[in-house]
Amino acid sequence: MSYVAVLRIVLLQVLVAMPSLVLSDTLAVVSRSVNQLSFYDLGSGRLVDHLPLDGEYHELGISPDAKHLVLSKYKDSSGNPGEALLLVSLDGLSQKVIPLPKGAQPHGLSWGLNGLWITDEERGFVYEFIVESGKLNAVDLKAKGAHMLVADNSLGRVYVSNRSLNAVHVIDQSTHQLISTHSASGKGSEGVALSVQSGELWVANRTSNTIDVFDTSSLDIKATISSCKSPLRLAIDPQDKQVLTSCVHEGAVDVYSRRTKARVRKTQLPLVASDGELNDRALSTPASILTHDNGWLVSHIRASEISLIPFSKSYRVGSIVTPARPDDMEIIR
Numbered sequence: 001m002s003y004v005a006v007l008r009i010v011l012l013q014v015l016v017a018m019p020s021l022v023l024s025d026t027l028a029v030v031s032r033s034v035n036q037l038s039f040y041d042l043g044s045g046r047l048v049d050h051l052p053l054d055g056e057y058h059e060l061g062i063s064p065d066a067k068h069l070v071l072s073k074y075k076d077s078s079g080n081p082g083e084a085l086l087l088v089s090l091d092g093l094s095q096k097v098i099p100l101p102k103g104a105q106p107h108g109l110s111w112g113l114n115g116l117w118i119t120d121e122e123r124g125f126v127y128e129f130i131v132e133s134g135k136l137n138a139v140d141l142k143a144k145g146a147h148m149l150v151a152d153n154s155l156g157r158v159y160v161s162n163r164s165l166n167a168v169h170v171i172d173q174s175t176h177q178l179i180s181t182h183s184a185s186g187k188g189s190e191g192v193a194l195s196v197q198s199g200e201l202w203v204a205n206r207t208s209n210t211i212d213v214f215d216t217s218s219l220d221i222k223a224t225i226s227s228c229k230s231p232l233r234l235a236i237d238p239q240d241k242q243v244l245t246s247c248v249h250e251g252a253v254d255v256y257s258r259r260t261k262a263r264v265r266k267t268q269l270p271l272v273a274s275d276g277e278l279n280d281r282a283l284s285t286p287a288s289i290l291t292h293d294n295g296w297l298v299s300h301i302r303a304s305e306i307s308l309i310p311f312s313k314s315y316r317v318g319s320i321v322t323p324a325r326p327d328d329m330e331i332i333r
Contacts, residue, residue, distance in 0.1 A: 033324035061109035072106035108148035193234035204231040235289040246286040
């Protein structure tokens with residue numbers, strides 16, 4: 001038996017011995033390698049349904065009324081820009097393709113006051129899609145590289161990270177106008193997380209290994225944090241106490257105090273990658289992060305698992321096995 005196989009058996013034995021993370025509801029997960037949308041019961045980790053996809057979809061979003069799920073089609077089956085969204089009814093899983101302008105490469109998603117906001121990396125636009133009418137509003141950012149975004153519905157804005165400009169764009173939701181653009185302190189601005197309670201926008205600068213904290217009132221940077229290697233995504237817990245970032249080049253996740261901005265702990269996730277190799281490059285690459293009432297869920301883009309980590313622990317207590325390369329995920333309540 002190979003060393004890799006032995007390690008996997010040991011990891012599974014350790015996880016079985018740990019207490020399970022109590023979860024409920026349904027988890028929707030999009031997997032890149034098999035082009036599939038999967039639905040899992042969070043209490044048991046059991047696959048309850050799945051939907052084949054016709055290309056490479058990266059991000060997904062659940063509508064506030066939990067009636068629809070939307071996926072961004074990043075690439076088609078030939079590797080060209082996807083130029084579409086997929087609207088899925090959660091009552092029967094009926095599907096409708098929402099065409100985007102030619103050359104569009106949609107990525108980040110966030111639900112705003114009236115509809116879903118979407119970044120277009122290739123064309124340098126952000127769109128608002130109104131589900132009820134099918135209308136698509138476009139905002140020209142005057143620059144390519146828009147990656148992730150988060151809607152601030154308390155202030156009627158949308159914050160967009162731009163990894164080419166190393167900046168954050170601010171959009172007015174009601175007028176669909178670009179209000180301003182603010183430089184980050186580092187390079188490769190990607191992951192974003194919003195604390196409405198504290199008026200803070202957290203932005204991960206993946207290339208520079210830093211995290212900027214913007215004041216949403218002034219849009220000035222109030223703190224810059226030295227982070228782990230290649231911080232990819234960010235998430236804030238429901239109590240507004242902790243901020244988690246996925247560390248792509250470390251096979252780990254870091255937790256920061258939202259109040260003090262200090263690192264609280266690191267959780268190492270040394271899972272074997274799908275290719276079976278065991279080296280630094282083959283770490284399972286933690287990617288997307290999702291918060292639940294009891295803890296974090298972390299997808300592993302180079303493996304076939306989602307880790308479950310309680311808010312108060314520095315280790316994972318279980319996992320959900322998925323098709324290869326799980327990326328974004330959302331909870332359907």
